[in-house]
Amino acid sequence: MGLIDTDLSFDPRDPFFPTPGAYGVEWGVQVFTTDNGYGIDAASTHVHEGDRITLDTDRYALFGQQRIVETGGVRIEVVHDRGLLEWSITVRHDEPVKAVKLMLRGLSPEQLRAGWWTPSTGRGWAHGVDSRRFQIEYPGPDWVTAWAAVGDEADCSTLSIRDPLVQRQILHLHHPPYSPVPVVELVHVPLATSRSTAYRVPPIRLRLGASAAVADTDFEDHMSFVEGSFGLRHWETRPDVPEWARHTALVVTLHGQHWTGYVFNTFAQMAEALRFVTQHIEGHRVLAYLPGFEGRYYYAYPQYRPGEDMGGAEGFAALARTARELGVRLMPMFGGHGANVNRYPDWERSVLRNDTDRYVELLNRPDWDSDRVGEGDQVFLNPGEPRFRAHLVESISALVREFGIDAAFLDTLGYWFNDPRHNVMDGCKKLAAELRARHPELLLAAEGWWDALSAIFPMGQHYFGLDRDIRKPRVLTRYARTTGHLAEGTPGQGSTGVHEKGFMPRPPDVTREGHIPVVGIVDDTLPAHAEEVAAICRWASENGPR
Template sequence: MSLIDTDLSFDPRDPCFPVPGAPVRWSVQVFTTTNGYGLRPADPLVEGDRVHLRTGYAALGQQRTVDAGEVEVEVVHRDGVLTWSITAQHTAPVKAVKLLLRGLPEQQLTAGWWAPNTGRSHSHHERFQLEHPSPDWATPWVAVGEEADCSTLSVRDPLVRKHVLHVSRPAHSAEPVVELLHVPAASARATTCQVPEVRLRLHADADQDLDDHLRFVEEAHGLQPWESRPDVPGWLRDTALVVTLHGQHWTGYVFNTFSQMSEALRFVAQHVDPQRVLAYLPGWEGRYYYAYPRYRPGADLGGDRGFAELVGTAHELGFRLMPMFGGHGANVVQYADWERAVMRNDTDRYVELLNRPDWDADRAGEGDQVFLNPGEPGFRAHLAESISALVEEFGVDAAFLDTLGYYFNDPRHDVFEGYRLLVEELHRRHPGLVLAAEGWWDALSALFPLSQQWFGTDRDLRKPRVLSRYARTTGHLAEGTPGPGSTGVHEKGYLPRPPDVEREGHIPVVGVVDDTLAEHAEELAAICRWAGTRR
């Protein structure tokens, strides 16, 4: 977890170094698990379009030098692009490396910063922070300034690793300081850290530079165009609506039995072509999240027989079905081997309690919920077997994996590698199975052609092709249902359902709870009819 509301209470007095052919100045800080370090002042070698620096460490604040290794930096100015290559060597494993930039064009800084997935009407000012991979930063590319006059900053990382952009004007600085941190995978931490290439283009053509960045991402992570990617069947390309059929709440409250879900699908089929609808089933396994990661049709909803009848009804009408699974979530009571797979802090000293919702409104998070890492072979095999069993026994068409869009720097297992291996295994067993995830970012979209848009984030993206060129997204589980806006099995309670607006790359969603057909049938029907007009 990165923190934006903490900072040094003194001036680190970083020595600043030049770049060739521009007024930008830079410095570097290096971090281990026990301390942070600045660079010793030194005279870089300046040769034409190249600046080269090799120097040792100093304590932050420059009160003393530290004999712990060295940093080598090369900055090259070519074709209008400044490129940093940074290698940090230290006697202790390197936790992070920070590049600090000063001297960006003042007018651009005043106009603000934006990423491709920033809302079209929004830009970041003052002190702010973006993290990749996360809801805020779908790919490590960012622009500062209006599109007609901006500069761009990007990281060309061939692997999935954490990057943090932090912009502020500290009390000790006369100008804004742009920080870009590279955080190596904790599972591969070493005493030498090679920072992936950092590129700054002053006065850029934003679209051209973004497309250049996306070409790199496509090659690095295997992203394919939506129209031709092999894991997207024709029915998914034609999908115009997702209908969320809420099952059983954590407390045991039942919103819909399997029989009632069938009734809801019959109603929906009267107002939109079922061939263009994907039915999404959260809480089908019984008590939502309480039963995780044990996945069998919930007894209170109708059990195996009721679930088989639901699948039969759905397929007879023409719907596709997508049950929900927890990509990380587990109840320790349900999974005895949880300690082997549980997420741990980056130094592997304690369990990270990452997600503890208050499911029963006692105003405290539940004590037995943990997040497990699919990078751990045993848990990954458990997920693969659970999903496969449902496909083989009942013939479901898709599987949704919750929370996979959250990146965790677990020291025992690389979490993204776990995602990749899980997807690979499921595709090997079930080539036609559609896989979906909560949240999206560049490399994740290469694995999952469908996702739920991050809860509470803007769908009117500045550059929607960062999503729509490769994948599709739909509304979040917590989006309120017709009427007062019950969020069903989700812990948010009640939220007004947002208005339906056509957005590039976005598939509308509507939820069904216990009072939807009885009291809000016409609103549901109108939403279905509207979605049916989409192409």
């Protein structure tokens, strides 16, 4: 059962308070520590009303209001200014604060029926239509920046969290039986690395009854804040984008060796594939992406040397020479987190931990060999841990020095973790900074994208299945570019190559602003589907940047 299905089995009896300038809209607050969840004690609350509501209390109540807890307190200010509401919430407790939840009820029923959308929501659909339960989390593919709207674009209300740090934000809608109307929850989760007994929640802003133009202006204001907080630069002026990358029109995924040892392409076969591709699109507009170049995909992680079964260092050097002759750029794939414990004995020092440092966090546990049981030796490491980060930097640098690779793709970095030992985002920033200090012309790409990640990596992959026709494409295209995911099926039967998805139909080629199309090559692709590959190359040449 997923977390979205977990709920209280009783009425927590939270007190709700009026909102200035918004008749009928009410709000409440819950505070969560590492030991328990707490509501506001209704009896001890002092509320001063007007255009600015101030709430003070020096006591909590356990959910259900059965027992009062005389520890810490809450101070909340709600300000109304020309249609914009802003919550400032400060909490104290004897126990470390784990999360704070702002609850809203009484929003427009018409808007709630239309559903919620974010900048990365696909056109024509929404979350929570007809007030159905849903949950989205920042940072992630469903919520790439902490701004959301409810209602039709022409008549909506907008939410914005003005957080200068990358911290978990959760937007949840449900209609519990004890509430007369649906309840919107906005949960803020502070960084575990700096957890304390006192915390100030970043400002939460709600604009009611916005037109399309007003909502768009609100979104622009949010993005201006994000740009300043995370150092986002516009694509045209980014110093971390080599000039060749601005002209890339096609990514060719040359699958190497599967976890089981099955070889899709040797390095010599990869070179032949590039010779074929460049007959149909100019080589300088092609980026060759190399997953599984290191040998058994994921099994060899995080040891990154050219796999012997594909031709070893000599074969990889020959592939690099061919690519240079053709004008093609090479982008091997590295694990931003992944590791086989048998290949990295120091894994426990850097393994990702849960927010209370009690257990190891797993991103996933694929069944690589199809025995229908997930493998047991795959873990995920934190690039914020200095030794693992140094290992990644040196592994990538070695391939730049020895083979002249042009780019490095870092797997899984789009997944964020609240590790209490090392800040994951700080680790990503340091990783990128150290690589660029050594290799200023090296393009860095990551799996996934969201606002702060795009500030570090100018190129990212769309998660498989994410609708590319997003509502506000400039949340991406103003700053970065994306490519199709590794798991996009290849021409023919749709093999996903080294990926664990097996076979998936290749999605149709469509022009999306800021998106670079992908064609994957496995062992049977060119022998059996050469004309389809050629057609894809020609289409990309005609429709891509020059």
